[in-house]
Amino acid sequence: MWKEKVFQSSKRMAVPIMTHPGIEIIGKNVYDAVTDGKVHFEAIKALSDRYPSSVCTVIMDLTVEAEAFGASVEFYKNDIPTVIGRLLPDMQAVERLEIPDLGKGRLPQYLLANQLAVEHIKDKPIWGGMIGPFSLAGRLYDMSEFMMACYCEPEGAKVLLQKCTDFLITYCSALKQQGVSGVVLAEPAAGLLSNEGCEEFSSFYIRQIVKKLQDDNFMIVLHNCGNTGHCTPAMISTGASGLHFGNSVNMVDTLKECPKDVLVMGNLDPVSLFKSGTSDDVKKATRDLLERTSEFSNFIISTGCDVPPSVSLQNIEAFYAAIDEFNRLR
Template identity: 60%
Template structure:
C-alpha cells in the first residue's frame, strides 16, 4: 500500500513536459490472464491479478479497477445478469414509487459483490506501490436510474421530485459508506462514473447529481485520496456542473470536444479523455489509432493539466496491437516534443 500525496502527484503531472496516459482499461488484462469477465467481476483475487498483469505490460500513469456499474445496484437488491465475457447488466426495476423508495433499505457492505470489489482494491493497492491505484464506483444519479429505471426517472424528476430526492439521498449515503471502506483499502482515489447525469440540463445536473457528488468530495477527498468524476454522457452542456463538484479531476467521454473542455475548466484540475474506446480503439486499425491519438495530443498541447485517456471503459476484445498503437503514438509525440526542446 503506497501513501502517495495525490495533490503533489497531480502537480507532478502538470509540471512534467511529457504527456502521460491513464486509459480506463481492465478488460485487456482479463484476456491476458486467460480468465472470463464473469470471473473477474465476481472474484476479488482474480480482479486484482488482472490489474497487476496490465500494470506489468502497459505504462499507464495510474491503474484502475474494473468500471462495473452494477455492483452498487446489486447490493441494493437489483437483479444483475452475468455473461461469461460481457459486462454485467442490471435488469428490471427495484423501486417504482414513493412507497417503495421509502421502504428501500440502505445496504450493508456485506451485500452482493461489494466485499469482492473491496478485496480487489486492497490487493491492487498492495501489489502496485509505484503509482496510484484508482477504485471505481457509480455516481448517485446513475445508481438511482438503475434502481428506478432511467426513462421512468427522467419523468419522475419533474413529476415526483421529492421521491427522487429521497432515492438520491439513500444512494449517496450508501456510496459514501462504500467509498469510506474503499479508501481504507489503501487505494489512492476513485473514479466515480456518472454517465446518466449527461442526460439532463446543466441546471438539473447541478441539482440532482453535482450537489450529491460535492458531498462525497467534501467527505472523502484529501491529500491522499482524490476523486475523479467521469461523465461520458456530457456533450459539453453540463461541464460547468461537473466543475462545481470540486472533484480534483474530471474525465470526459468521446462525445465532447476536449479542446472546448480545456478552455472552459480551471487549470488546477486534471482533465482526462477522450479517445473513442469502441469506434477507434476497438474497431479502427493501428494506423488510424495512432493518427487519432497524435491529433488529440497536438490539439491539447497547450494545456498542462491534460491527461490522455479513453472516453470510457475499454470494452472486451480490443486487439492488443491497437493498445500498442495507442502507447506508440504517445511515445512518438513525447519524443518529438523532447527533440524540439
C-alpha cells in the first residue's frame, strides 16, 4: 500500500538515509548508538519527530554482521566502526567458518533498536538495515583478497558467499518478524565488480534473500553506492522492490534504465553537499534533482548514502524546505 501511495501521489516523497543527526540531537555520540539499541532508537525517534521523512531508517553500520562472525572491530566515539584485520586467512578457514546465531556481537542491540522503532513509531514504515553478501564476505576475507579469490578460486568464494547469504536470510527474517516494513540491504563493494561479476557474485545471492522474504508486506531496498552506472542491470535483476543509488550515477539516466514498477532512490551527495556545503547549496541541489526527475513517478529523493556525523541541521532543513516548495507547486 505504501509503494502504491508513492506511485499515485503527485507530491515527491523523501527518504534520506539518515540517523547520525538524530544521535547529535539527543546529545549522544556514535559509539553510544552503535552499542546500545535504546540510544539508537531514540536517535531514530528524534529524527522522525523533527523531520517529515516518509520512512524511518537505521544507521548504515556495515560492521555488525562481520563482528557476529568473529571479525575484529575498532570503535570510535564520533564515527562509525570499522573492521580491522582479516578473519579468514584462506579457503580452508572458509570451510571451517560457522554461521553465527543472532545472539552474537551487537546483533541483539540492532534488533532492539528496530523493535523499539516498530513499537513507538506508528505513522510511517520502518526500514531495518543490513549488509549485502558480497560486502560481508569482503570484510571477512579482506576485500582485495576476496576480489582475487572470486576469479582465482571462485568455488571457494561462492562457499563463503552462500554462508553469508544463509546468515543474512536468518537475520533479515528476524527483522521481518519484528514488524519492520523492509530493509535497506547495503552492497557497496559490489560496485567494484563488472556488471557480469556483480551478477555472479552478488545479485545471484541477493535474489535468494528477495525470493525468501520480499512480499506484499516487506520490501528489499538494494543500496549500491559503489555502482557508477555500470552494474545497474545486475541490481535490477535481483528483483528488489527498491533500488537505492549513490551520487556517482546520473539519476535521470538511471531512472530511464530501471523498470517503472521499481522504486528508485537517490542520490544527493551526503559528504560534499550535506556535510561540506552550505544550506543554499543543499537547497539548490535538491531543487535541481527534483526538477530533473519530475516526470518519474517511481522516484524518491534521498541521499546517495548514509548522512555522516556532524552535518548541519540547517542543511537538513534546507533539504526538506526545497522539497516542500517543489511539492507546493505540483
